[in-house]
Amino acid sequence: MARCVLFLLAKGEIMAASVPRKIWQTLGAIKTGVVLLILVVILSAAGTVILQRPATDPDEMQRSYSPQMLRVLDAMKLTDVFHAWWFVLLLLLVSLSIIAASIQRFPNSWRYYARPYKSPDDNFRKALGTHAAILIPGEDVGFAVADDVLRKNGFKAEHIVRADSVSLFGERHRISEMAVYIVHASLLLIFMGGIVDALYGWSGFLMLTTGETANSFEQRNGKLRVLPFAIRCDGAGQENYTDGTPKKWWSKLAAIEDGREVVRKEIVVNDPLVYRGVRFYQANYGDTGKMATLTLNANPTSGSGESKEIVLGLEGPTQIDADTSVRVAEFIPDYVVGDGRVYARSNQPVNPAVHLVVTSKKSGKDVNVWLPPIPGFEENEAAPYQFENPRLEMAHFTGLQVSHEPGQWAVWGGVILMGLGLAVVFYLVHIRLWAVPVRDAQGQLVLWIGGAANKNKDAFEQRFRKIVEEIEAEVKARREAGAPVPADVLAAN
Numbered sequence: 001m002a003r004c005v006l007f008l009l010a011k012g013e014i015m016a017a018s019v020p021r022k023i024w025q026t027l028g029a030i031k032t033g034v035v036l037l038i039l040v041v042i043l044s045a046a047g048t049v050i051l052q053r054p055a056t057d058p059d060e061m062q063r064s065y066s067p068q069m070l071r072v073l074d075a076m077k078l079t080d081v082f083h084a085w086w087f088v089l090l091l092l093l094v095s096l097s098i099i100a101a102s103i104q105r106f107p108n109s110w111r112y113y114a115r116p117y118k119s120p121d122d123n124f125r126k127a128l129g130t131h132a133a134i135l136i137p138g139e140d141v142g143f144a145v146a147d148d149v150l151r152k153n154g155f156k157a158e159h160i161v162r163a164d165s166v167s168l169f170g171e172r173h174r175i176s177e178m179a180v181y182i183v184h185a186s187l188l189l190i191f192m193g194g195i196v197d198a199l200y201g202w203s204g205f206l207m208l209t210t211g212e213t214a215n216s217f218e219q220r221n222g223k224l225r226v227l228p229f230a231i232r233c234d235g236a237g238q239e240n241y242t243d244g245t246p247k248k249w250w251s252k253l254a255a256i257e258d259g260r261e262v263v264r265k266e267i268v269v270n271d272p273l274v275y276r277g278v279r280f281y282q283a284n285y286g287d288t289g290k291m292a293t294l295t296l297n298a299n300p301t302s303g304s305g306e307s308k309e310i311v312l313g314l315e316g317p318t319q320i321d322a323d324t325s326v327r328v329a330e331f332i333p334d335y336v337v338g339d340g341r342v343y344a345r346s347n348q349p350v351n352p353a354v355h356l357v358v359t360s361k362k363s364g365k366d367v368n369v370w371l372p373p374i375p376g377f378e379e380n381e382a383a384p385y386q387f388e389n390p391r392l393e394m395a396h397f398t399g400l401q402v403s404h405e406p407g408q409w410a411v412w413g414g415v416i417l418m419g420l421g422l423a424v425v426f427y428l429v430h431i432r433l434w435a436v437p438v439r440d441a442q443g444q445l446v447l448w449i450g451g452a453a454n455k456n457k458d459a460f461e462q463r464f465r466k467i468v469e470e471i472e473a474e475v476k477a478r479r480e481a482g483a484p485v486p487a488d489v490l491a492a493n
Contacts, residue, residue, distance in 0.1 A: 189414030
């Protein structure tokens, strides 16, 4: 009975110890990494196809999806994919998988990289698929020719001296054996940047009109965030193609700190203003439904006096003469009359109306003027001035996406490192060449030449044959030039 208990305890300890090992091996498996990477790609693609908050205007979200679908997308965090908890968890799992795979395979890779096989023995020569044998007049000639040809082809030849043999070894681009770890490191940097942005970054939306300054904005979680500086919009606009469709939006922004302008930039889509780690992206542009300025010709009702051009804004009254002033009391972008009042049907300036109040010091009365005249509301004829030729300029807003992304440096570093790693993977081939004088089956002295490449074997075969042909031609030239030839070689010829 005691033996059974001890056996069961020992078996339980072994199983408990094997569980973490199996988890570690599963994390480091290539299949696991591939599946996780595919999931990241699919979800990232979903984050680009599905409209994301807060960059997308809420009205556009409502127009694009039904209320039921929008509730489902919001509940699943698919309208904010890159900040969803499950996306951060997936990035962590991918990172752990890359780390596990790298740790499990790195010792063998480093051993292969740090201590390459340089001296080919008999078994190695028989197993190597790419090789050739060249008849040589002597070992010194064979070594000298092989050394010269290898160096001409970009190989740094190294003489390997062993107790029972002497050989020549040359290689190029050994670093390509470690290229996979460069790519692994780049992926880890990119994922680390994404995780840092999701956990410690923030973003929101800010809407400004020309001349407006703000130092706070609403974040995606609905909370107000105050910036340590202010941002001012000095201008915004839209450029169109010939068919009238929008070509680009632009905004002239300035950062204000301690009452002074510290940086200024005209931004367009994907070219933000960056100040103190905060990015201001051009997100959208449109009409506010409000009036910016109204330019009028004011003609005296009495007929005496000159016509005057005046510009009205929303900030206060404008003097026409010493006794008369006018101010904008109300602007309705799309007016309609009903139920004894004038009200707005929409915020689009399709049927605008302006309510002016003309004040005269002489009469001490205010006169209501409507442009265009609205019967029952206007008192245009009683005004000391008649207003003609109205030119309306609407106020526009620029929509800015505001974000702080502390992990972007890691992301960009990872992108650059990945470019370097992929260049090494695709364009650098690790080529190894060996040369050793041996006796063939007939007892003749030959220079055995072997080669191996870690990729692009067809191109390597062609290059290997070219090197062999160069060595053969050089050996022949030296033999004809009078290099000493051993007796056994002469007998063979």
